[in-house]
Amino acid sequence: MKVILEKEGSSIYRNVFIHIPLLCLGIVLSFALSSCTQQNSSSSSASNDKPKVVATSTIIADLTQEIGGDEIKLTGILKPGTDPHVYEPVPKDTQVMEEANLILYNGYNLEPGLIKLMKSAGGKARQLPVGEVVKPLQLNEGAKGKVPDPHVWGDVKNAIAMVNAIRDALIKLSPQDKEEFTKKAQQLTDELKQLDSWVKVQIQTIPADKRKLVTTHDAFQYYGRAYQIPIAGTLIGISTEEQPSAQTVQRLVEEIKKIGVPAIFAETTINPALIQTVAEEAKIKLAPRELYSDSIGAPGGEGDTYIKMIEANTRTIVEALGGKYTPFQRSTNQ
Template structure:
């Protein structure tokens, strides 16, 4: 086996890896006003590496998100903002890959006239292929998130705008809470009816903030059985200074541990009790509704449900015990029971409809390179010949890499070509190179998975005869459930890279080659 893979496998199985607990290393060079080179800021290290290969000696490039850090949740520092101010050109992936704070830091601090390129969207003009983000959470109850639809162009919305979805009132026999579990299990609240709703502060304590065209996973908890009615209001914040634009208000009804067909005043109402659903703000129609796919069969089957004639069921099988972890005392004393619709995926996870991880298909990375080339030529025409030569050389390397990845994965027997992981970052890898994404997602990282959750994972592994599971090194500390089940089943625990580099894998080519070899070595041989 490749010695590098051996080293990474040893690291990834160490519980609570230090690499996952500390901030990533600063990567790239600090941008300054005195450097004669073109100053380039990127959001991630992967984009930084692509720019370095095209720009060569004519550019100084750094990334906002350090290596080892998660772009989905990274919060930029003052030093990051300083680099943005000096930049002559900026590259983000976007499609809601990056934490919204990263995008805001970029958009708010670039000088006027500096090109600000969203590579994932722009690369489509260069033949990049995009695929929908498919989430198969396989839950026993409905998955209920929050969503923003529409562009809000008529109101002047852009990717730095905020949609504020606030709870303003609640009626029911107990408390209703909506929260998500961030990195390493830290809860972040959006709604808590237990302390009231403060109109004086704009309901900030009971507000979820989303960028346009996004949706987020959410846990919903109810402390007693009965019927709950939650009033929610939406506003569009174009800038921190401007008055928010009102987008409407609605009441959402929950039947918690009681018959959803017998809710007073809701005779004949539709009942949502399975699949995917979102409390949705429509920017263009300026209203709130439920957008749901009850069968869990994909975006094409999602449709609008009027909250006035719809009941969301929280069944008795959603009754769970409060864990002993002090961070979750807000739910009640350890061992007491609450009804909970689970979050569905690990960690904070705000995203759109298109899978943003385009680079996992090397052909898409080539499209990124071509867009980067043309952007740098526009910024620095005197370097056009260098940029074109560098890009041509690098594209040839990537074409060779694409063949290597394809051939390496093709040598895995089709019956073993299954990827089980905890992060939905490998759809493009699967589509481009024939890997079946068979991964599961823990329903709620805040609590111990139920016996049904573990049984489902175990049955999947046994039925497909999966010999190994794959963890991203920077996320390994969050993945105790997967590692525990893997050890119980005698599976290998292997490394795979999704969004970021580390000290061992420092370039895009190394990352893709490592992933292919890790898949091959771990799926073709038994432990």
């Protein structure tokens, strides 16, 4: 009998000692899962509490992210490489606009499909045409007559005005973050001022008789006027919706032969086939690197921010037209 009790007791103790660690492990796991759930819930709640900002173009989205940082929840509608002139909105675009607290768009009809959607969508978001803080160049668009040129960011000084407008809109949206928005906008402005000066120096290295720009569409008037490189010709006008006729192509070919530029330029958001044809017929080089016109580049690429886009374009122009390119050096002393 004694032996039996000992065996039974031993079995009981063994079972107890086996189940205690399992019980503790279960408590620990339960606590950990509960803690993770609470943290995820807290993180999700914090994210949902942030002001919801929507930016249409990649350029505006980039500038807004630089200023807003982690203080806002930013959604950029257009993806890098997408042409805003011809973009057709999708149902998801309606949803993000309806949920937004602030919508930042370029204006001057750069993104006609998205502007139309924005005007018709519900929601109570403030709508700010960031590009329209700049007095536009008026260009002749044939039957349309004079229309405002929307490509205002080509002049870096105009980008600084856009930064100020974005900063003020974010402060109005989230006053408690005024100090942070102001600090980041000032840092960005300082860098843009350096960039503006650098571009001027780079373009002046191009021989004067070669300092002319021929591109696919008329997106570089602000850049040309700011940095003293005239736009000698374009295949199409302000909007990429335009389809050039055979006569237009031939006129550009003849113009290129007259002015004698060493190269002409394709653009990242437009099929290069037609401008390639122009280059072949004019017996002139097509620059080996394309220009960023209406969009920044893909993440990880040389033009994946506004600043890097302007830097890359300047390098492409300078090298193709016979200038001496010096990389942009950012100074932190300003």
